[in-house]
Structures are given as structure tokens and as C-alpha cells.
Amino acid sequence: MKLSINGREIEVAPAAGERRLIEFLRDDLDLTGAKNACDIGACGACTILVDEAPAKVCAKRVKDLAGHRVLTIEGLAGPDGALHPLQQAFLDCGAVQCGFCTPGMILAAHALLLREPCPTREEIRHALRGNLCRCTGYQQIVDAVEAAAVHYRPAAAAAAAPEPAGTL
């Protein structure tokens, strides 16, 4: 079975297909950005993107990824380590406190902006409603997504800046 994670092709033995995805990502691949905080898909801390749509890892098996393009938080920054504009916006706007929800939150926001590069604050809140944060009150997270949105618009993408990842 072949998986595509962060642009990398990974060959997995078919027997591994039944394994819990959260353990496979965290233990085998050391992609620990996806956090396990509720085990039942209630908090969003384990969010990754599957074909550019947010998916909660904790309820999934490894085989669920076969044939799909997967992006985890570790794949969002550029190959040279340069932060993605959305990551930079989270820093600049003070959208990070304890950081435990941050990987899932950034990926959920990334999915929104890939789909809708001009969202209203209302739409941003709606897109993030499945990702819980106990520290920030979401205000600066919404600010960050709003601030980063410009980098997802075609004009900006053509003109400058690193191409948004997830299109890997």
C-alpha cells in the first residue's frame, strides 16, 4: 500500500493498514504535530488534511489514507524551513499560547483558505468550529487567518511569496 504524506511516497505493508493512524503518524513517522487529546474526534487537536480537507486522525486507520494526498503540520513550511505565511501570521497575531491545538488549527485554517481565499470573520469562525482552543478565545486566531488570506489569492500567489504548501 502506498501513502503520500507531505509530498513523500511511503510504502506500507498491507498488514499495517489496520493500525490506528494516530499511532502510525506519531510513533512510526515521528510526525507528532497531530495531538491526541480526546480520542473521539471532539477536539480537533489531531487534524490533518486529506486531499486538502480537514480530517481527524484519531478515528482513522492507516488504510484510510491510501490513494489520498495527506498534509500534516510538518509539511506546511517550505523545504528550507521557511515558515508558511499562515504560520507566520499565527506568530505575528499572537494566535499561539500553549500551542497544543495550533497544528490542527493551522491546518483547518489552511483548508479553508485553499477553498475560500476571501473568507469573512464569520466564515473563519465557522470553519474552525471543530477545533477547540482553551487558551486564546480564538480572537487572534481569526485575526491570523484573516491576515494570511491575501497569500492565498491568485494575484498574490502569482506575484510573490512561497506557494502555499498542500499543493505539493
Next chain:
Amino acid sequence: MNAAGSKAWRNDGAAKVTGRAKYTDDLKFPRLLHAAPVYADFVHARLLGISTAEAGRAPGVVRILTAADVPGSNRFGQIIRDFRIFADDKIRFHGDVVALVVAETRDQAIFASALVRVEAEALPAVLDPEEALRPGAPLVHESHGSNLVNTHRIRRGDVAEGFRQADFVLEEQFRTQCVEHAYLEPEVAVGVPRPDGVIEVYGSMQHPFSTRRFVAACLGRPLADVEVVGTPMGGGFGGKDDTAAIVCARTALAAQLTGRPVKTMYRRDWSIRESYKRHPYRVTYKLGVTREGRITAVQCRILADGGAYCSVTPWVTWRSTVQCCGPYVVPHVHCDTQGVYTNNAVAGAMRGFGSPQMNFVVEQMVEIAAERAGLSGTEFRRRNLVRQGSVTITGQKLDNHKVAMEEVFEAVRTRIGYEDKLARCSHGRSDTGLLYGIGLAMSYRGVSLGAEGVDACAAILNVQPDGSILLEVGVHENGQGAEAAMSLLAARELGVALGRIRYRRASTSTVPDGGTTVASRGTIMGGGAVTVAAHELKLRIAAAVAARWRCPPAEVRFEDDWVLGPADRMPFADAIALMYRTQQFPYAFGVFQAPPVSWDERTGQGDAYFTWVYGCQAVELTVDARTGKVTLLNAVAAHDVGRAVNREMVRGQFFGGMAMAAGYALHEEILSRDGRITNTNLNTYRIPRATDLPEMTALIIENPDPQSPTGAKALGEPTNELLAPAIANAVYQATGRRQHSLPIRLGAGSREAPEETCAR
């Protein structure tokens, strides 16, 4: 990067947005074992026996620990040593742990944990704090003699005389609920036996030093044999002290006994079942007021359900007592406070620490009184609030700092347009089916620990030969940005570029105990220590360069990465190189001790806190007349923070505290049936989502405090103690109905409490 504060800066920011930050469960260790706790389905029971034979034969099980395996003390506690590492004589609440199963994998440990058999004789449980105090009530701790954990009192003036002077006397009763911290990262710990015999502990905890005390006591080892290593933490909010320390102690014991690294990673349901909560309160409040709107007297009784163990109930209820009249001048006060043992979930520290409950009461009482006296809430508050030189209800004169009560009050009212909007409130009448209301609340709050305990902190500045600087401080990064704030302060105090500072996450073996990072004390205490250390370091550097320049050391200054004398200058890094060449070490240790406070427990009088902060919040909302659904539209907060060190992080404290308070007001409640919590995960324990919250405005008020070396005061908790009463007041303006209990539930369409609730 900012020192000026245009954008946020965090030393750990890049790691957190890229997923590189390693929290405890992300760390990898060779030959790691996994542990799972064993609970017994009792609320109150005498423990007769624990059979581990069957579990011990399960696949992968390496060891099963019970109280019999604890070589040191099985009991601990910050105030009363009534907590058990493992239940020994009794089970006192549903979250008591009787054993720990250690296995090769987590799944194996969890599987085997269900095979541990607990034999116990069920005892009558006491689940109501009033009943707990009645004669003949079952005792939670027989050796304690009663279920009364502690009392506090205030006796000021003559309350009978105060009520005689009043034209109106109002009396109301209020209840607040049990709530969960709901930090995103559940409890987790790793114990690692080191070759030199030291047990290393990594874990999600707020106070590495109290954790070390409990671990060392449990293991029966000296403090120096245990090293608790600070690790990025996924939220705390006061909730990662006692329970987190016990999880660490059990895990460290497992590591010591097996000789292998052991991890205990909590499931959410274990976390909610076992961890301590915010105290549910019952408050009877009597307030006397004159026709002119002067408060003459307050008599109140506060009853706090502390659950099965003492934890910090005496300290939480002390703050409630000291602040029981809100930020108002009251000449005659009689307050009796009791903390009580029950067989409910343990209650302990949670952001706000006894003030959210009292502010819910007080800020509604003043509006009830205002209405009775025929005054607006604004005018009534103005006639009673504390001003410069006012004397608090504990006899403390507020004259050593700027009393900014009126300043924050005006800031909020002006920004939100309070008076205009108040005139448009629905008062239960609406043509559209939506009832509109606006409400506000304000408070003052004693900073740091006050007369609760010893209050000091240390910092180390260690400049390397190339001029880079290692900084260590005895405060803990809970996620709030403490490390960033300490780094910014160090750079500012030393007059060097921020890029020179490398915050070295301290372990308990490298820096002295700076006290727990609670009580919103991190910035004021840690920052104080950084300032003292920076001053010490500058003296050393100045002495070295002054000898070279032949100038008085007092004339050496530090600015913009330069060291400047009356006639000479050199880059900071050159000054450091000069010191190393002359065998002098640019190393400094600084201690900041909080100014003295005083307290007389008999009368409840004294200078309770060395300084105070002032805050005000307002909220607009609608209530659906048919369903009772409350929608928050807008919220504005003003807090005097002394001095803002890292502006965006300061704003983050505002918004986060307000969000948590919105949950407290409208959604959150630990539900239980016969002492067993029924909402043990985040699908049923509902914390606010992005769509539940309004756009919020943070007004940062800065009056640098002379008591604080950096001018900074406190913020984390004040932001969390006002929105619930503001929402209650807004709901009143919308519906005409006063709110006497939390969470606020309105109307036929609102959710009926499906189960008996925790201690209500």
C-alpha cells in the same frame, strides 16, 4: 521581533506552529513502558483488598503497583497531607486510583487495568456540602474529625449597626457549578531512571518544584535525586498542580521499580474523572444600602464544596473572603467562609481562584441594590467603588499604587457606549422574539499569593564568551508566554538585542524554587527576579570595563547592544570578551521577594496583598425569547496590567480569560449521578468554540506599579473573573430575570439539567 510591541514574539513560537515543539507525549525513550491507572467504581468505600493476579498474567504486563509498593510516603498535600498516591484505607471519590498497571504497550496496560479486582465495602456517601456539615454525616476523613476543611472570617465594624443605618436590606442566595479546566493536553508524565541513580521526570505540570517534592517523598529519596524537567505544556489554567504531581509520582515510582523509562499518558475520561475542578459555591449575601446609594453593611456566608481532598481549598476560599465585597468600600462586614469535604470530585486551583464565584454574586447584588435605591448601576458603583487612599474591607489602605478602578470602568463604558445601549435593553419585551441586553461587571484583585504563602523567585543570567546569554527563571511556561516575557525583560534591562537571549528551560536541579506559576504571579515575580539579576550582571560588567576605561563604574551605561562610558564605548560582546580575558565571569543570580503582607485570621484584617489590579468588562447579547438561547454579540474589557511586556500576548490573556468565563456563564458544568461524573469527554463537556464567542476588544491600561521592579502586575486571572457576572447582568437587562445560579439556563426551550449536578 519587537520590544516595542507591534507584533507578538515568542521564543517557542516557530516550534509550535511547525509541529516541532515536543510535549511530553511526543518525547521518545528507548525501552519505554506504558502505565494505566486503575479506578474502582465506588464513590465512598472501605478498601478491603486488591487482587492483581489476573491482571498480572495479561499480555505484556510488567508490574502492577499499589499503595503497598510505595517506599516513601503514600500521602501528600500542599496544606493537609490527605491525598494518596494510591488509595490505601478508603476510596473517597470516584476518581481515586487504587493501582497502576505497567506494561510493554499502552493498549496492554489499559486492557490489564480492567482485570484488577477491587474488594471494598461501600459506605454512605456525602455529596452535598450542607449535609456534610450536619452532625452524623458520613466522614470523608475520619481522622480529620469532621468534614469541615477550613474556615475564614472577616469581622469589620459592627454589621448590626451597619444594617440599622441602611434604608434597604437585600438578601439573595446564589449557587455556582463545578467546572473543569479542560486543558487541551491531558495529564501525562514520563519517568526515566538515569545511570547516576537520579530519576528524571518529564510531564505536564505547572509547578515542577512541588512535583519534585511529591515525587521525592513518594520514592523516599532526597530532593537532589529527582530532577523534574520543564516540558512544553498544553494548557494548565491552575489545573496541573496536585493531580499532575501525583501522576508524575506514580510514574516515577514505576520507573524506579522497573528500572526502565515509563510513560503514563492520560485518556480524557481519566483526566476528567480524576483531576480537580473549580469549587462549586453556595453564597448567602445580605447587603444594606441607604437611599443615597451608599453600601452600609455586608453579611455573607460562603460554602465551598472542596470534594474528597483538601488540595488548596483553604487558599481558594481565602481569596473569596478577602474579595467578598468586590471593589467597593463597605464599612461593616461580617463574612463566614467554610470549605467542606464531600465525596464529590476534588476542587482545587483554577484560574480566578475563588473570585469568579464571588464576582457572580457581588456584581449582581450591586445592581439589585442600585435599582432598589433608584440609581443607575453606574452611579451606584461610582458612589461606592474604591479610589486612591480607600480602605479595603480587610483594613488595607490602597495608597502604594495607582488605584485605577474608575479608569477601567470609564474606559469600558465609553468604548462600548454603555449608557446609550442600556437604554435600549428589552427588559423582557420584544417584537422580534430576540431580547437585547448589555451588562458589565468590575473587580479588583490582590496580586500574587498574598498572605497565602512565601512569595519569592530567582533568575540566573549566564553570559557566554561570545556575548550570547543564557537565561533561567524559576517560573514555568504554562503556554502563556512566560519565557518570552522573561526574555524581553532581560533584553530590555540589559540594553542588549533580544537575539542574544536564549531562554534555557529550567529544571528543578538548576534553579531555585520560584514558587508555583499560579496567582497570575509569573510576570511580576519572575520579571522582578530577572530585573534584579540584570542589575547584578551590569554591576559586574561595569566594574570590568570601568577598570579599563579608568572611569567610575556608576557612569557605565548599557544601550542598544553597546556598553557606554563617559568617554568610551564598546560593543556588548567585546565587554564580555574582555571579562573572560581577565578571568571574570559575567554570571548573575537575582532574587525578588514580594513586599511584606499581613493577616490576622481571627478578625480577617490585614494588608492582604502587596498590590492590586483593576478590571472591568462589558458584554452585549441577545436572548431568544422562545428557546432561551443566549448569543453573545460583543465584549469589551479593560484591565490595568501595570505594564504590558509583550502586547499581543497580553491581548491573548484578555481573550482567553473572557472565553473561559463565557463557558462558565453559559455552557460548562460537570454533571454527575450519585457522585460519578457523567460528562467525561469534550463532546459532552462543552467548552466554547470559535462560533460561540463574539468579537472582543482588549483595552490595555498601564499604570506601572512601584512595588514591581518591571512595573508589570497581573493579568491571567483578572480577565477570567468578570464576564460571567457581566453576562448575568446583560441577561437581566434583556429578560428582566435575575440569575442566581450558573451556568445560566433560560426558558422552556433551554436544556433541562438531564442529571443531578455535581454538589447542587
